[in-house]
Amino acid sequence: MNEHLHTDSGGPSGINEDLLVKHLLGETGPDENARVEAWLAAHPSNRRYYEDFRLIWRESRRLGDNFQETDEQEEAAWQKFRRRIHPSHLKAVKHTPAQKRILPLWTKIAAIFLLAASITAVLYLINANTAAPEKRVASTTTPLTDTLPDGSRITLNKQTNIKYPAKFKKERTVQLQGEAFFAIAPDKAKPFRVYTNGVTITVLGTSFNVRDSDTTTEIIVETGMVRVTDSLHDVLLHASEKLVLRKGDPALSKDSAHNKLYKYYRTKEFVCDDTPLWQLAASLEEAYDVKINIADPQLRELRIIATFRDASLDQILSVIHETFRIKVTRSGNQVTLNH
């Protein structure tokens, strides 16, 4: 369209638009900033050209101003969509030659209706659990690994309890207290749910870590995607994202899980990637049942890049001592780090 306009006489010379826009949006690095600023200073017409971009950028914002979509509208749109897909959904199955698809479909629909009201879902869960024999697995002083009836693998950190039906029926449900890593066997017909302290995690064929304490629930997704719900939230979590929910607090924090320390109980590795010393210390305290005291706030913030594989506490402490040239004193289960 209007090809000849691209050679518009008002166009910039000595710089390209990509860089100007990048600068306008604050995406440039120091070298690029210097280039743009030198160019802007070179001639008043350059500055005017740049101001045109800024003006267009600013004014275009108004076009999005009448946007006020709420969660209720989103839910209403979804319900409308569901009503639309249902007839064709059933029809599509009728044409499928494989007869046995009908059963999983009905179980799926049943599960969906149950989900519609969370209260119903919870009652259903209680019924299902009391009806079928239940299995409990608990770890005490060392982590342990367990295989669920569907082949999913769970690694429990120390002092963790899980409870699940000996046979999964329409849903695969696990109740968790403590911390565990889940690698879920894919089975689209049977949703996998983890219930922990008022939070429900619905799994879509994935692996993830859940850490539950009295005050917070922390979920880190390694592969795939999970949905996390409680009375206040409904959040979709993707691979390498981390979510922290605090009991009774409507605020939640979701960010990328750059800290890989949490894996230690499963991999027997402490992975520190620019990790502050206090964070490594917290994991070591948990893993080795010790108390590590770091009085000096400056020491607490020292950064470590290292991977400790199958190392003893003393080995790790001696690396900390060597690296930062700080004093490490250990007496029984008390460790002190200072200058």
Added chain:
Amino acid sequence: MEFTDTAIIQLLKDRDETGFEHVFKHYFKNLYRYALTILQDHDQAEDIVQNVFYKLWDKIESLHFADSLAAYLYRAVYNESLNHLKHKKVRRTYQSYITHTMKDQTDGAQRKVMFSELERRLQTAINELPEQCRTIFQMSRFEELRYLDIADRLGISVKTVENQMGKALKQLRIKLVDYLPLILLILLNILIQHA
């Protein structure tokens, strides 16, 4: 990201309704907003987005996701919205713009008209951007995403995002350049009056 998309598409192919609900709710607001910035009509925007999702559900087996699911969905919303404008020959009334700007400016009939005229031109110019360029502009301007996030969602390089944003602003400037001095004048007037 690649893995996540593959996993989602597999869920869709398996006709997993829970999975579909996630996808729907993950993208609905932003797609709706995209259709709305193109069409400036709430009902039409919702219809377009519903149709795009319906096609995804209905035709999943025959659809191709060259770059990413997000790229597919945004492209579909763009195309459907423009088709809607074209084929139905929708004539927008600019009444809504005028009443909208009335809230901001209480004086000067001329100014109101100028603002609505500018918005109309901006709107037209933005909608004339090619699809990828328009989608990237949408994500940057109205979803306020960083270049890196846009690249990640659309399955393209950051360099492409840079090029397309440069192209977008360049093209918008060419189409609006005659009006820009007027806008400046208006903005200046407002500043003086408020001072």
